[in-house]
Amino acid sequence: MTDATASPNTRSLLRLPAEQQFVEEFAELDAIDDRQRPPNWRLSPWAVSVYLLGGTLDNGFEIAPKYFGNRRLIEIAIATLATDRALLLFGIPGTAKSWVSEHLAAAISGDSTLLVQGTAGTSEESIRYGWNYARLLAEGPSRAALVPSPLGIAMEAGKIARVEELTRIPSDVQDTLITILSEKALPVPELGQEIRATRGFNVIATANNRDRGVNDLSSALKRRFNTVVLPVPADIEEEVEIVQQRVASLGLALELPAETPALEEIRRVVTIFRELRGGATLDGRTKLKAPSATLSPAEAISVVNSGLSLAAHFGDGTLNAAELAAGIVGAIVKDPVQDSVVWREYLETVVKERNGWQDLYRACREIL
Ligand SMILES: Nc1ncnc2c1ncn2[C@@H]1O[C@H](COP(=O)(O)OP(=O)(O)OP(=O)(O)O)[C@@H](O)[C@H]1O
Ligand SMILES: [Mg+2]
Secondary structure (H helix, E strand, O other): OOOHHHOOOHHHOOOOOHHHHOHHHHHHHHHHOOOOOOOOOOOOHHHHHHHHHOEEOOOOOEEOOOOOOOHHHHHHHHHHHOOOOEEEEEEOOOOOHHHHHHHHHHHHHOOOOOEEEOOOOOOHHHHOEEEOHHHHHHHOOOHHHEEEOHHHHHHHHOOEEEEEOHHHOOHHHHOHHHHHHHHOEEEEHHHOEEEEOOOOOEEEEEEEOOOOOHHHOOHHHHOOEEEEEOOOOOOHHHHHHHHHHHHHHHHHHHOOOOOOOOHHHHHHHHHHHHHHHHOEOOOOOOEOOOOOOOOOHHHHHHHHHHHHHHHHHHOOOOOOHHHHHHHHHHHHOOOOOHHHHHHHHHHHHHHOOOOOOHHHHHHHHHOO
16 A cells, blocks of 8 residues: 555556655665765765755766755755754745655655644644554554554654644644653553664654744753754745746646746746735835735745646646636635735736736736
8 A cells, every 4th residue: 555666556646755756866866875874864964965956966867956945954954864853844834844854754764654744633642652452452452453653663663754733733742752852762651661763763843833833842842853944935036946846847747738837927926926925026116015825935836837727728728817817816815805905906006017917917807
């Protein structure tokens, strides 16, 4: 069930985990990587950074960049994972925290699937271990009746475990992580044993600032993490590039029968999002009210992507203003009252007046 490479249906899976999608890149990196690898790491920290940031190997093989942005942040994240401190990726929604976490786990452990999704309902069992109740009743507590959590599996195998949305997990449940991270062991009192972590084990957690803040983590837990803040893209060029690259690879994966969108259309979406996010037009001349939605690269990617799908199935196959308008308005107007006001104002003062944006203005007016 989990070994999708072995399955003849791999191609029909909607999405493969990174370690399977990029097998070839991993094989090439592994072949040339002569730097020291920390215990149980598949690659050296250097090779992990090349996998994340992209590059050309000496033999000419191209590694596609996964993360666009500050190289140093990724180096700090990787270096942290080679120490006994865990890594916390923090930032506003849609800044690639989960994405980076998946790729780091894939590159370091060859396995990005040991994942606990944090919610308000996450229980201690999902962090520690549970029981196979049929076996527990039949045989009493035994190692065979114990069902390890993804964290327990990662500890035993010396792999990276991922905890998504750490700050959504109730505080008392979060504290279960303290023993794991400081003792590198997980007591199982029912068996009088403990699960001990093998070298190579570590944890990558993610948290976003829209949930309870990192300050709500207990100080004991906070001390066990190094925090790396993933920022929104520094400039418009970088953001356009992120959106363009992700849209191209998503379009391939979804087999959308549409032409790759013109960079100009992507630039328009990104411009609108950056201006509304920043509260001013890019030239700084006009102040703007900010909508309630977070307009991150992730939203821009999905606006362009759904526009492409519209163009492919109900248009002429090329993405233009009419297809973009619906997505843009949908992404911005989350609160029907306040956001509508913000959006109308932006439309009338900025979009309407901007050179070459009349088509977009008309298309947006039509769906108001
Ligand atoms: N700097 C970036 N480089 C590459 N991809 C990016 C970047 N920023 C955003 N993305 C893309 O944005 C999408 C969303 O990212 P992701 O789901 O990891 O966000 P997140 O930070 O985990 O958000 P949330 O807090 O909502 O969970 C991904 O497809 C990712 O590829
Ligand atoms: Mg996430």
